[in-house]
Amino acid sequence: MSAIKHHTPDAMLAAYAAGSLPQPFALVVASHVSLCLQCRVALEAHQAAGGAILETVDGESLSGSLKTDVLSKLDDPYTPEPVAKRSGIFPGPVMEALKGGAPRWKTLGTGVRQDILMAGNAGSARLLYIPPGQAVPDHGHNGLELTLVLQGSFADETGQFGIGDLEVADEELAHTPVAGPGDACICLAATDAPLRFRALMPRLLQPLFRI
Numbered sequence: 001m002s003a004i005k006h007h008t009p010d011a012m013l014a015a016y017a018a019g020s021l022p023q024p025f026a027l028v029v030a031s032h033v034s035l036c037l038q039c040r041v042a043l044e045a046h047q048a049a050g051g052a053i054l055e056t057v058d059g060e061s062l063s064g065s066l067k068t069d070v071l072s073k074l075d076d077p078y079t080p081e082p083v084a085k086r087s088g089i090f091p092g093p094v095m096e097a098l099k100g101g102a103p104r105w106k107t108l109g110t111g112v113r114q115d116i117l118m119a120g121n122a123g124s125a126r127l128l129y130i131p132p133g134q135a136v137p138d139h140g141h142n143g144l145e146l147t148l149v150l151q152g153s154f155a156d157e158t159g160q161f162g163i164g165d166l167e168v169a170d171e172e173l174a175h176t177p178v179a180g181p182g183d184a185c186i187c188l189a190a191t192d193a194p195l196r197f198r199a200l201m202p203r204l205l206q207p208l209f210r211i
Contacts, residue, residue: 144192
């Protein structure tokens with residue numbers, strides 16, 4: 001794996017540690033952290049800081065019935081949820097979203113394919129498959145877009161992104177990502193608002209492709 005040059009912003013790691021990051025973004029951050037030692041160390045620091053803060057917070061009194069109910073459950077049998085493991089290029093969090101299976105690709109045209117992993121009021125997360133040398137239509141953003149490279153690479157107006165790199169695009173960025181040579185570029189992308197396409201055809205197909 002090439003050296004990771006583009007990381008999760010510190011404020012986003014803090015939000016992830018606090019559990020306040022929307023689920024689509026949390027999926028991308030969890031996947032990036034699983035690939036990036038630097039961000040994993042930073043996340044552990046945020047988690048430790050959060051634990052230290054909790055120790056200084058005054059406790060809340062519990063009703064007698066609630067306390068009894070909680071204590072009565074301590075002896076209940078506990079079966080931990082299975083933890084999804086990395087498979088090929090897909091980190092554990094992605095495999096969990098895939099329910100242990102393979103992507104179910106749907107074509108978007110010009111060889112580009114996608115698999116929507118989740119979609120709702122908080123935004124959407126999807127896998128994108130972009131053939132070498134193929135460009136994604138020029139677009140801007142109505143919100144935030146996180147894009148994590150899992151295979152291959154891409155380049156746009158802000159630089160080059162390889163395996164493990166995370167691009168954070170906001171409303172100020174308009175770009176045309178182009179997949180690099182070699183392997184097809186496979187990315188995990190999350191957005192909290194629809195993209196802004198400049199060309200007419202992508203705008204017409206946008207509701208169908210849920211981008």
